[in-house]
Amino acid sequence: MSIGMMWFDNSKDDLPTKLDRAVAYYRGKYQQVPNKCYVHKSMMKKRRGKINGMNIIASPIILNNHIWIGREVQSGG
Numbered sequence: 274m275s276i277g278m279m280w281f282d283n284s285k286d287d288l289p290t291k292l293d294r295a296v297a298y299y300r301g302k303y304q305q306v307p308n309k310c311y312v313h314k315s316m317m318k319k320r321r322g323k324i325n326g327m328n329i330i331a332s333p334i335i336l337n338n339h340i341w342i343g344r345e346v347q348s349g350g
Contacts, residue, residue: 274309277343278302288316289324295342296327310342311335 280295299307314331322329335341
């Protein structure tokens with residue numbers, strides 16, 4: 274994913290709730306449904322997962338309480 278939106282959420286809510294807010298904002302702003310996001314590794318127990326059909330990847334380069342959310346575009350070939 275080369276293009277996305279950085280979302281900050283330091284609430285005490287769980288990750289699915291935080292993602293719901295980020296997705297709602299993303300959809301309203303870009304009129305697209307995000308399908309991939311990166312979160313700080315402390316926000317997930319596993320390295321990868323899926324929440325509500327969206328691919329989630331834990332990464333040490335994403336700041337804590339931040340979510341990088343966007344669309345992974347499949348290239349045709």
